[in-house]
Every structure is written in C-alpha cells, then in structure tokens.
Amino acid sequence: MITLGIESTAHTLGIGIKIGDKLVNVLDTYQGSYIPRDLAEHHAKFFRPLLESALSSAEISLRDINLIAVSQGPGIGAPLSFGVGMANYLSYKLNIPVIGVNHGYAHVKIVEFTNRRSGDLALYISGGNTMILRVRDLKIIGETLDMGIGNMLDKAARHLGLRNAADLERLALQHDNYLEFPYTVKGMNTTFAGIFTYFVNRANKKLDRVENLAYSLFHTSFSMLLETLARAVFAYNADSVIVCGGVAQSRILNEMLDKFSKQYGVEILRTDNMYNRDNGAMIAVLGEELYMQGYRSSYPLEAIPRYRVSDSLKHYFNR
Secondary structure, X not given: OEEEEEEOOOOEEEEEEEEOOEEEEEEEEOOOOOOHHHHHHHHHHHHHHHHHHHHXXXXXXXXXXXXXXXEEEOOOHHHHHHHHHHHHHHHHHHOOOEEEEEHHHHHHHHHHHHHOOOOOEEEEEOOOXXXXXXXXXXXXXXXXXXXXXXXXXXXXXXXXXXXXXXXXXXHHOOOOOOOOOOOOEEOOXXXXXXXXXXXXXXXXXXXXXXXXXXXXXXXXHHHHHHHHHHHHHHHOOOOEEEEEOHHHHXXXXXXXXXXXXXXXXXXXXXXXXXXXXXXXXXXXXHHHHHHHOOEEOOOOOOOOOOOOHHHOOOOOEEO
C-alpha cells in the first residue's frame, strides 16, 4: 500500500508518503503571525509544489497512491480546513479512500514507527498541546491547565524580539547563571501562564542577562513537566515513555530527559527532529495503520478544530 499524508493544522504544510517502511517527508513553514487566512493562503500556494516534490522523491505518480490520510484536527480552522478539503478532492479525483486522523495521536505513532515499538506513556509537547498520555488507550492523565508549553516559549521569544522558541533556546544555551522562577505543578497537571508573566515582567526590568532569563524559563518549565512525568511513571508503573511533538526538539529538554531516564530507570523513546515537528509522514503512518485495522472515515471529511487526543477513535466506524 502507498499512503499520502497531508498535515495543515497550523503554520506548517507537510506532505508525506509511506511506501512500506520507506517514508518521504517534505514541508514548508509559514513565517509570520498566525493569521488564519494567511496560513491558509500559504498552504494553497505551496500545496502543489510540495506534492510534486514528494511524488518525485518517492519515484511514483499520483495514480500510484492507494490511500489519503489527513490531519482532521485539532488545529486552526482556516489552514486545517484547507488540508481536509484537498484530501477530499484527491480522494474523489483518484477514487480512493480518505481517512482523517488526530494530529496528536500521529505524533505518538511516528515515534512508535521509527523505534519499531510502543511505550507505556507519552509526553506530548507542542505549541498548543502539553499532556501525558497512557498510550494503550490514549487516556489523558495530565495536561496543561492554561497554555501549551510551545506557545508559551514562542510568546517569550517574541517578547524579546526573536522569531520563535528555537531562537530563544539558542540564546539560553549561552547562559552563565540560573535564576529562580515560579514553579507550579498541580498533581500531574501544569500551568505556564504564571511563569510566562514572571518572565515578561523580569525581562522588562532589564536587570538580568537575557541569556540567563531564557535558560531559567526553559529549565524551570521543563522541570515542572518532568516532575509531573515522574508522578505518572510511578502511578502507572511505566517502563518506557514516548516523547513527541515540536518541543521534543529542544536540546535542553533532551539533556534533562537523559538524566531523568537514568534516575528513574525509564526508557525514553524519541525520534528524529524532522518527525518531531509537524509533518505529513506521521499522518501517513497513522492513517495507514488505522485503515489496515479496519477503521474508516465518512466522506466527505470535515475539519475538527477541537479534537482531543482521547477522542481519537470515536470518529471512525468499522467495516
């Protein structure tokens, strides 16, 4: 089977192709403020060239595709709807099935695929999502109570005139001191609004090196995450943890995860950064797996902007 995956939930348009164990992955990311209309226009502009690039890299034609998989949500309405619309169109044009998948579940699945095994728990951390999942039934056992950690770090970066969290981390890696920041953990849940406000107020006073402010924000936020993860590991007797999502690319986090793994005797399952960020390959992987298990989507698909990971298997029927 050859599966085409389409990812368009936010600022990244990704086209992925899965041919057996081979993955082709191309993408383009919008640079600028998250204005829904602009995101959708970006995706419309780049869809055809990215699709052609993916087909060329896979050395196949569009008519060789057997299944269309698309991220059905969660996401920003306009770009998300564009991707779902293109999936519906290609399904009709090629007369092949289309299946919608949950974006967060796909982040988990791509780590399973590249590691050739599953994990007991998953720490899913991206722009708008921060949660701990029990993998076997996708039960959410901990999450942010306000903002996602990725969005918080991006906002902190923009407050300093930087583009995003990646730029902020490059600044943080030049630190020479750790500053004490507020630390809020509620059971296995986290909250980031307070630490973000503290960061902004302290940055505005201009009394500290911005490198130290940035590092302290990263380190404290990740410490909060890992405390909740430690509680989850003990509560659910976990031996392995999948770490996925855009924030999983962080060098600071991965260094802390290495120490976490040794301290608690837990295996950390990770993947390449090209699959941690939003991408079409992960959509193809999950879509094909669900289809082979007998799950089907009703046609035409509709976007689901508010689509909880724990609801991932409620939007299908079996044949």
